Structures are given as structure tokens and as C-alpha cells.
Amino acid sequence: MEKVEEFTVKVYSENHIGLLNRLTIIFTRRKVNIESLTTSEYHLPGVHSFTIVINTTESMIRKITSQIQKLVDVMKTFYYRTDEIIYQEIALYKVPTSALLESNEIEQLVRRYNARILEVTPEYTAIEKTGHKEDTQELLEKLKPFKLLEFVRSGRVAITKPMKELRVHLQELEEATDYSNKY
Amino acid sequence: MKTNDKKPTRKELPAEGTEVTGSEALIFSLMKEDVGTIFGYPGGAIMPVYDALFDYRDRINHILVRHEQGAAHAAESYAKILGKPGVVMVTSGPGATNLITGLANAMIDSVPMVAFSGQVPSGLLGTDAFQETDVMGITMPVTKWNYQITKADEIPEIVAKAFYIASTGRPGPVMIDITKDAQFGKMKWHYEKCRKIRSYFPYPKVQMDKVEEAAHLINKAKKPLLIAGQGVLISNAQKELMQLVTRADIPVTTTLLGLSSFPADHPLYVGMPGMHGNMAPNIKTNECDLLIAIGMRFDDRITGRLDDYATQAKIIHFEIDHSEIGKNVPTDVAIVADARDALTKLLPLVKENDHKEWVESFRKEYDNEYRKVIRPARESRGDDIKMDEVVHMISEKTDGQAIVVTDVGQHQMVVARNYRFKQSRSFVTSGGLGTMGFGLPAAVGAKVARPDRMVIGFTGDGGFQMTIQELGTIAQHKLPVKMVLLNNSFLGMVRQWQDMFFDKRYSFTELANPEFTKIASEGYGIASKFIKKREDLESAVEEMLAHKGPYLLEVKVMKEQNVFPMVPAGASVSNMVTE
Ligand SMILES: Cc1ncc(C[n+]2csc(CCOP(=O)(O)OP(=O)(O)O)c2C)c(N)n1
Numbered sequence: 001m002e003k004v005e006e007f008t009v010k011v012y013s014e015n016h017i018g019l020l021n022r023l024t025i026i027f028t029r030r031k032v033n034i035e036s037l038t039t040s041e042y043h044l045p046g047v048h049s050f051t052i053v054i055n056t057t058e059s060m061i062r063k064i065t066s067q068i069q070k071l072v073d074v075m076k077t078f079y080y081r082t083d084e085i086i087y088q089e090i091a092l093y094k095v096p097t098s099a100l101l102e103s104n105e106i107e108q109l110v111r112r113y114n115a116r117i118l119e120v121t122p123e124y125t126a127i128e129k130t131g132h133k134e135d136t137q138e139l140l141e142k143l144k145p146f147k148l149l150e151f152v153r154s155g156r157v158a159i160t161k162p163m164k165e166l167r168v169h170l171q172e173l174e175e176a177t178d179y180s181n182k183y
Numbered sequence: 184m185k186t187n188d189k190k191p192t193r194k195e196l197p198a199e200g201t202e203v204t205g206s207e208a209l210i211f212s213l214m215k216e217d218v219g220t221i222f223g224y225p226g227g228a229i230m231p232v233y234d235a236l237f238d239y240r241d242r243i244n245h246i247l248v249r250h251e252q253g254a255a256h257a258a259e260s261y262a263k264i265l266g267k268p269g270v271v272m273v274t275s276g277p278g279a280t281n282l283i284t285g286l287a288n289a290m291i292d293s294v295p296m297v298a299f300s301g302q303v304p305s306g307l308l309g310t311d312a313f314q315e316t317d318v319m320g321i322t323m324p325v326t327k328w329n330y331q332i333t334k335a336d337e338i339p340e341i342v343a344k345a346f347y348i349a350s351t352g353r354p355g356p357v358m359i360d361i362t363k364d365a366q367f368g369k370m371k372w373h374y375e376k377c378r379k380i381r382s383y384f385p386y387p388k389v390q391m392d393k394v395e396e397a398a399h400l401i402n403k404a405k406k407p408l409l410i411a412g413q414g415v416l417i418s419n420a421q422k423e424l425m426q427l428v429t430r431a432d433i434p435v436t437t438t439l440l441g442l443s444s445f446p447a448d449h450p451l452y453v454g455m456p457g458m459h460g461n462m463a464p465n466i467k468t469n470e471c472d473l474l475i476a477i478g479m480r481f482d483d484r485i486t487g488r489l490d491d492y493a494t495q496a497k498i499i500h501f502e503i504d505h506s507e508i509g510k511n512v513p514t515d516v517a518i519v520a521d522a523r524d525a526l527t528k529l530l531p532l533v534k535e536n537d538h539k540e541w542v543e544s545f546r547k548e549y550d551n552e553y554r555k556v557i558r559p560a561r562e563s564r565g566d567d568i569k570m571d572e573v574v575h576m577i578s579e580k581t582d583g584q585a586i587v588v589t590d591v592g593q594h595q596m597v598v599a600r601n602y603r604f605k606q607s608r609s610f611v612t613s614g615g616l617g618t619m620g621f622g623l624p625a626a627v628g629a630k631v632a633r634p635d636r637m638v639i640g641f642t643g644d645g646g647f648q649m650t651i652q653e654l655g656t657i658a659q660h661k662l663p664v665k666m667v668l669l670n671n672s673f674l675g676m677v678r679q680w681q682d683m684f685f686d687k688r689y690s691f692t693e694l695a696n697p698e699f700t701k702i703a704s705e706g707y708g709i710a711s712k713f714i715k716k717r718e719d720l721e722s723a724v725e726e727m728l729a730h731k732g733p734y735l736l737e738v739k740v741m742k743e744q745n746v747f748p749m750v751p752a753g754a755s756v757s758n759m760v761t762e
Binding site: 013014017018021022025029063066067069070072073074075173174176177178179182183 | 319320323324327328329331347348350351378379380381382383384385386387388389504505506510520521524
């Protein structure tokens with residue numbers, strides 16, 4: 001059995017309605033679960049980017065990305081192992097302010113985990129932590145005994161370590177394409 | 184049909200910049216794309232377009248089918264025969280959902296098709312308006328691309344894109360949904376063909392280093408075997424294929440969808456591989472030292488058990504779709520490009536060669552198959568007519584020159600095995616999806632595409648009844664299609680599997696059938712004949728072929744004939760069973 005690993009897929013595409021649907025169909029059709037998904041505008045004009053985290057085998061991720069690359073509105077797609085990217089997730093926690101005031105434990109946690117307090121009202125206190133899932137998860141476990149009211153973690157955002165820019169990749173793709181009178 | 188006798192009033196396209204409605208813009212766009220025929224069915228949400236079409240019906244032929252599925256299959260068949268997109272037009276809701284099978288079929292068989300559906304006015308989208316359905320969502324998995332137009336002025340650009348996407352690279356179906364307000368809306372007419380999309384790279388340039396590697400392997404191979412798939416037909420590489428194999432003396436086998444890409448009477452032709460293919464190409468797949476696959480995707484019906492498929496051979500894969508490379512079978516040299524481009528670059532590097540003994544060895548396998556399977560089926564002496572006799576006779580009487588269309592099942596495999604195609608672009612069948620009901624509407628599409636050629640559609644009694652209403656299309660449009668119904672009173676292919684793998688438990692596969700010739704002749708005024716005796720076969724076939732109009736020949740065939748040889752599902756291609 002091939003080993004299951006965590007992969008981060010980056011997709012650069014046109015910003016068209018329905019593309020997200022077409023992307024997710026490629027995963028669901030192969031019964032591969034999406035762990036997290038973030039979409040945002042890219043810094044090149046009109047380019048949209050998706051960051052998708054999944055746990056699967058390398059041969060499956062290869063098949064999936066080559067299917068994604070086939071989508072008409074997708075410019076380029078890549079997959080990375082965790083050591084090839086710099087990534088973060090953001091987590092927000094809501095605790096009752098009374099719990100914050102009862103002791104200084106929450107404040108100590110906030111400091112120890114490099115989190116920060118975003119807002120304090122008489123009813124609730126909002127805490128933010130940016131980091132990898134394990135870190136935000138650990139803080140979550142620590143905050144649970146303090147009557148945690150709400151918790152949310154974002155999808156992964158990632159930039160890549162390889163230096164080759166998307167622009168160059170696209171140029172190469174274009175140069176490798178034959179546009180001569182076939183149509 | 185009185186209304187249609189009225190002469191069309193307008194003929195020419197308006198000048199650029201003229202104000203037109205979205206519906207007119209759609210018709211003009213189709214004319215710009217050289218669309219000769221639309222297969223369609225009207226309804227509320229597409230009525231403005233049909234109204235615009237009415238003025239241009241001498242420029243664009245419209246075939247009124249009897250069910251939207253039929254429109255899709257007819258368009259696919261038209262596309263395959265002509266090598267350009269088939270066009271479909273339907274209304275919203277049920278009109279669009281009835282297309283799904285056809286879209287799925289076109290998707291898996293890489294058929295260029297552009298389908299248009301009407302949609303409720305954009306203001307009503309998402310309100311469960313009358314005949315509203317989420318066409319985008321529903322067709323996404325079965326289209327190469329789809330788009331919803333909500334404004335008239337989007338129409339030309341999107342239509343141009345649709346035709347470009349459907350026909351280039353690996354072809355496929357494109358669905359365009361047009362809201363009714365976009366059809367009524369006004370826009371300034373302009374048109375520009377699409378030649379490039381920034382995120383779409385349909386034709387990879389041929390990589391010469393790969394071509395050189397391939398040439399090297401071909402030049403030194405002692406026992407090469409070439410599999411020609413539909414990609415040869417799509418890229419029109421028949422001539423280059425012929426040059427390659429005659430120069431290097433390579434036996435050629437054609438996949439089900441590749442049939443007719445290479446003439447069956449050529450000395451290097453060795454038949455069809457796969458589950459119900461010929462023994463020689465299957466057995467030799469596991470003996471060759473080089474397997475050259477062109478424009479095919481190593482479907483499981485071809486490969487049988489993968490870890491026992493051509494493991495001894497080097498494999499060269501010519502394929503335009505990069506995602507097919509290594510998907511099922513690992514390759515030594517992959518050439519990701521249009522087949523004709525690649526072969527054109529390859530040819531100058533290929534040396535003359537001679538593999539006499541190797542080529543002869545296929546003959547031995549064929550003789551064996553002929554003795555064990557082919558002849559007994561063709562020259563049956565029992566009371567019952569076998570399917571093979573009928574197909575073989577028609578193949579001989581038409582000299583392999585007809586366009587042949589099939590439905591799905593035993594008869595499909597028997598036709599593929601027995602019809603000896605001598606002309607290219609002559610076979611239309613549902614391969615990847617195996618869609619029963621494909622045959623009759625596909626015969627319609629083929630005849631519309633090539634009125635000058637004989638079109639013969641073979642169907643089983645099961646599949647015939649899935650789209651039997653298209654007899655109405657044939658009658659109304661006076662399409663001289665020849666239909667051969669091989670009636671075994673069973674869902675034959677399923678019954679064969681029940682026989683072989685389910686202890687002969689014939690669970691719901693026997694059919695009580697109507698009198699088909701009565702339906703055709705008395706109902707639709709289509710000439711027909713029913714025969715069940717061998718001595719009537721020849722004259723009936725001759726009568727059908729000589730008849731001027733459409734004709735249904737129903738042949739009662741043996742109830743429980745099994746198609747052999749066979750690679751049972753999951754077995755190795757070298758283990759074909761003959762009974
Ligand atoms: C739409 C659809 N439903 C079911 C099947 C499964 N199926 C494959 S072959 C077959 C039997 C076809 O019977 P018939 O049309 O009589 O042709 P025969 O096999 O007897 O030549 C069936 C039911 C299918 N391929 N397509």
C-alpha cells in the first residue's frame with residue numbers, strides 16, 4: 001500500500017462562476033476528502049488562486065492534479081509536500097470574559113501560544129492565533145476548560161519555496177503550445 | 184408540415200454593428216461557425232431562438248427529433264462522421280435533463296458537440312420557476328466546458344469559445360445555457376472566431392527528443408504491434424498511420440472506436456483487441472517487444488488484467504491528453520501531441536523494415552480463431568440464424584463501403600468483429616459509456632451527415648426500444664437509413680453474462696416484444712421485412728440495400744448465442760476463452 005501523505009494543491013485559474021464546483025467534482029468523484037480549501041485573488045490581474053489540502057497518496061494526487069490541469073479555465077496547477085511551502089492557518093476563539101477575569105490563566109495561554117486578544121466586551125473575549133494546525137489545535141484543547149463558546153480555523157494559506165514564478169510557468173506552457181492553423 | 188413550405192425570407196448576415204436580438208445573434212453565430220445542421224426540440228424557454236431560426240431555415244437545416252437524447256446521439260454521430268462539432272438545441276428543464284446521457288456519452292468518447300439549452304429569465308434563476316433546472320450544476324461532470332449566458336451581448340463571444348473548446352485538443356461536449364431575457368435582449372452584431380484562450384493549451388508542440396526515442400525503439404523492434412485508437416480519426420492521421428506501418432512493417436489493430444481508421448482488407452490489419460476482440464492482437468500484445476498506442480486510453484475493456492498486460496514490451500504512447508499518460512499502463516516513451524503532428528515528425532526518422540515472420544504469426548492466430556469461432560458462427564447450419572451470418576453478409580454485399588452504426592450489446596460486438604471497413608470514418612458506436620438506445624438516433628445523425636453514403640444501423644431488440652420513437656424522425660425527414668434489427672428476444676449481452684458467470688439464472692433479461700415491422704410500416708410508413716429463415720436472408724438483405732427510402736430489416740436470430748472469443752472481466756488478454 002502506497003503511503004498516505006498530506007499534500008497542498010495550488011490552482012491558478014480564471015475567476016469564473018462554477019469553477020470551484022468543477023474542481024471539487026474531481027476530488028469527490030475519486031472519493032478524496034478535501035481537508036481545507038482557501039480561495040483568493042492572486043496578484044496577477046484576473047488570476048484566482050485556490051489552496052487545497054488533502055491527505056492521499058502520491059499517485060492519486062498526480063491523477064487529481066492532471067485532471068485539474070485539464071480544466072479549460074485552469075491555467076496551472078501544482079502539488080506540494082509540506083516541506084516545500086510556507087503556510088499558515090488562522091484560528092479564532094471566543095471565551096466568556098468572566099473566564100478571563102477569574103484568573104490570569106487565559107492571559108498566560110495567550111502569551112505562551114503567541115496568540116493575541118482581538119476584542120474584549122463585558123460578555124465575550126475574542127482571541128486570535130495564527131500558526132500550523134497542531135498549534136492552534138493545542139491552544140484549543142487548553143481553552144476548552146474555560147467554557148469555550150466558539151472556535152473556527154481557516155483553510156490553509158501557503159506560498160511556495162521554489163523560486164520559479166507563475167508568469168514563467170505560463171509563458172512556458174504557451175511556448176509549448178502549437179497554435180498554428182489547426183482550427 | 185405546411186408551415187415549413189413557406190420560403191425563408193432572409194438569407195444574409197447583417198453588417199457588423201447592426202442591432203439584433205440575442206436569438207438572432209445566436210443563429211448568426213452558428214452560421215459563422217459553419218453549422219449546417221441542428222438536432223433539436225423546441226419548448227418555452229428556447230422559443231425566441233426557434234423563431235429566429237425560422238427565417239434562416241434554408242441556411243441551417245434543423246432535424247426535429249422525438250426525444251432530446253436522440254438529438255444528442257444524432258449530433259455525436261454527425262460529429263464523428265464529419266469530424267466537426269454536432270449541434271444540439273433544447274428547451275430548459277426536462278429538455279436539458281434529457282440530454283444528460285448524450286453529454287456523458289460524448290464526454291467519455293471525446294466527441295465534439297455544442298449543446299444549447301433555453302433557461303428561465305435571469306431574474307427568476309434559483310426560484311424554482313416553471314421548467315427551471317440547474318443546468319450548469321447538472322451538466323458540469325459530463326461536459327468539457329459549460330457556461331450560462333444571461334446577456335444578449337455575451338452570445339457571439341461565448342459561442343465562438345464553445346466551438347473552439349469542443350473541437351480542439353481532446354474534443355468533448357460543451358453546454359451553453361441561455362436565459363430567455365438574453366434571447367430577447369438587443370445587442371450590436373459582431374463576430375470573431377476564437378483562436379486562443381489564455382488558460383487552455385489544446386495542442387502541445389511535438390517534443391522532438393521523444394520522437395527520436397520513439398523512432399529508435401521502432402527501428403530496432405523485432406516484434407512491433409500498433410494499436411490505433413479514435414485519436415487517429417480525430418486528428419485525421421489515417422494517411423500518416425498507413426505510411427508508418429507500411430514502411431516499418433508493423434501489424435495494426437484498431438480499438439472499437441478506432442475501427443475504420445485503417446482498412447480491414449490491408450495485409451497488416453490484424454483485427455480488434457479487447458474483451459470481444461480478435462485473438463491475434465490480444466495474444467500478441469503479450470508477445471510483442473514494442474507496443475505503439477496512438478490516440479487511445481488503455482480502457483479496461485482493452486487491457487484486461489493490468490499487471491498482465493504487455494509487461495514484456497516497451498510501450499510508446501501517442502496521446503493528446505497528458506492526463507491519460509501512465510493512467511492505466513506505464514509507458515516508456517510518451518508523446519503528448521496531436522497524433523497527425525507527431526506522426527508527421529516521426530515518419531522521416533523511421534527506417535524501412537521487414538517483420539515477415541512476426542506478421543505471419545498473426546495469420547496463424549487468425550486461422551485458429553477462424554476455425555474455432557468465426558467460421559462456425561458465420562456458416563451456421565442449425566435452424567437458427569446467427570448474428571454473425573447477417574453482419575458478414577451485409578459486409579460482403581456492401582463491399583465494406585457503408586457507414587455502419589450500432590447500438591450496444593452482443594450485436595455491437597458481432598458487428599465490430601465482422602464488418603470489414605474499407606473506408607475511413609465509417610463506424611459509429613457508443614464505446615466508453617455503452618449507451619443502449621444510441622443506435623437509432625446515431626443512424627439518423629450519420630445519414631444527415633453523409634446523405635451520399637449508405638448508412639446501416641444495427642440494433643438489438645432491447646436497445647431499439649429505448650429510442651424507437653426516432654422512427655418518427657426518420658419518417659418525417661425522409662432519411663433513407665437502413666436498420667437491421669437482430670432480434671434474439673433477450674437482452675442478449677446481459678443474458679450471456681448470466682449464462683457464463685451467474686449460473687444461467689436469466690433474471691429479467693427475456694423480452695416479450697411487439698411486432699416491430701408493424702410499428703415501422705403501418706405506424707410510420709417505413710418499408711420493412713421480418714425474416715427468420717436462412718434461405719430468406721440473402722434476398723432480404725438485397726432488397727433492403729436496393730430500397731430507395733428507409734428500411735427496417737428484422738431478423739429473428741438464435742435466442743441464446745454467445746459472443747466469442749472473450750477475455751473474461753479481470754482476466755489477462757492472453758487468456759481468451761472460445762466457449
Ligand atoms: C441504457 C443502458 N441500460 C442498460 C445497459 C446494460 N446492457 C448492456 S448490453 C444489454 C443488452 C442489450 O440487449 P439488446 O439491445 O437486445 O442487444 P443484444 O445484446 O441482444 O444484441 C444491456 C441491458 C446498457 N448498456 N445501457
